[in-house]
Amino acid sequence: MKDTLNPQPPVIEAQGLQLVFQTADGPVQALKDVNLVINRGDFVSFIGPSGCGKTTFLRAIAALEHPTGGTLTVNGMTPDEARRKRAYGYVFQAAGLYPWRTISGNIRLPLEIMGFSKAEQDSRVARVLDLVELSGFGKKFPWQLSGGMQQRASIARALAFDADILLMDEPFGALDEIVRDRLNEEVLKLWARTGKTIGFVTHSIPEAVYLSTKIVVMSPRPGRITDVIDSPLPKERPLDIRDSREFIEIAHRVREGLRAGHLDD
Amino acid sequence: MSALWMAVAVWLAAWGLNAWLAGSAASRTRFGKALVPLIFGATVLVLWEGLVRGLSVPPVILPAPSAIAATITGSLPTLWQDFAQTILKGAIPGFLIGAGAAFVVAIAIDRSPFLQRGLLPIGNFVAALPIVGLAPILVMWFGFDWQSKAAVVVVMVFFPILVNLVAGLQASERMQRDLMATWGASYWQTLVKLRLPAAMPFLFNGLKIASTLALIGAIVAEFFGSPVYGMGFRISTEVGRLGLDMVWATIAVAALAGSALYGLISLIERWVTFWHPSQRH
Structure with a gap:
């Protein structure tokens, strides 16, 4: 290899x-x-x-x-x-999603902090939601999802900004x-x-x-x-x-x- | 005596009605939920009226609700002038200034451990000063008009809001702060995107406590000097003239204003902290 x-x-x-x-x-x-x-x-x-x-x-x-x-x-x-x-992106033991943000909003958060453009944020959020098979759940709040789905969302969040x-x-x-x-x-x-x-x-x-x-x-x-x-x-x-x-x-x-x-x- | 017995009969009937309503399917509807406390409140008024009439209680001890209502409708311009002076000019601006100052100081304290050790004890000290000592001093400094009342309110609301907000800024979890660090977030980004939202339930606790303190402060401060209007002025002068119906009318206005302010803050709270377990439905 x-x-x-x-x-x-x-x-x-x-x-x-x-x-x-x-x-x-x-x-x-x-x-x-x-x-x-x-x-x-x-x-x-x-x-x-x-x-x-x-x-x-x-x-x-x-x-x-x-x-x-x-x-x-x-x-x-x-x-x-x-x-x-x-x-790097870091995924912790618990999902650690912010309850006042939707799933999309949570994934968008690191992108906002890193200063991605609005359009870039949208396309990246859609892409990683699809990657962890959570498309259609973007508008939900974390507490409305199961533990497994929350953890998938936290992985999507770590992937959104494409760290190596x-x-x-x-x-x-x-x-x-x-x-x-x-x-x-x-x-x-x-x-x-x-x-x-x-x-x-x-x-x-x-x-x-x-x-x-x-x-x-x-x-x-x-x-x-x-x-x-x-x-x-x-x-x-x-x-x-x-x-x-x-x-x-x-x-x-x-x-x-x-x-x-x-x-x- | 017949008024008394009628009141007791109404009370028992309403009690029965409420007990039946609470057990029935109606209690689960919005209308039913609003109806039960309304019936209870109305019953209290009827019983009060019956007791006062039936036992011939002198109006100086306890005026009947009908007498208080008559005073309210008969002196609306006076009550409005008092309300505008005490609530609109004294309590609300004082509340806003105090809350704003507490917010700024809480952030400053959060920024610097030095200020945390210096400012919190001073805030604590000021909060421990009795209002009856503080109010006359502030009236001397700021004059008889609403400015001195607003100043008393600022001092009274500042500390509860400050303490709650300082605690709230520590309320985010370590993992959530670690996440912010892994994204390379600055202090201000972490503050705005994580720590302030996490502090909101605490802030609203402080604001709700402060809203009642603001009313008390504005009214009591008028005992120590005011123009010839204002709710505190009205209460102290009407007590002197044995015009207890006017005192009760003013109290009713104060209670309404206090409930409205508290309700408004609760409404904003529900809107801002919808995500908190205490607000989820």
């Missing part, structure tokens, strides 16, 4: 990354010596138990947290510069299994269509294996990477690929990695 003739610089590169939170109970090492390279078009999942730093790492990429050591670059810039250049990187922090954690399967399929389709680089935090081994080209296994106290698995699964992934031997083998390796992380506690 890699273009060896014209190697592109990595999209995200972390070297010896440290992040220590100062809390009332003393310092907490959220990230310790994290080294990771994410290339253009990668779908990277971060998996691990609570407190392993997977969300903290994603937030550090988004410049919502500030590392206390090591280096972290996004598109060759500091995360803060990348943030101001609107390099999409960061998703357990976006489907609060949804039931069936809705989750459907949205996972949709995210894969979206990724195939747009070629974005995606960082995806999850608790679920099947979700991580199903979605990713690269699985980063993390463990807590201190938060660190214990394994990085490059998935051999093809880009085209029907849901029943989860019954294949390869899938089960990767899932097994992820589980082993998670267990190993717990053993050296």
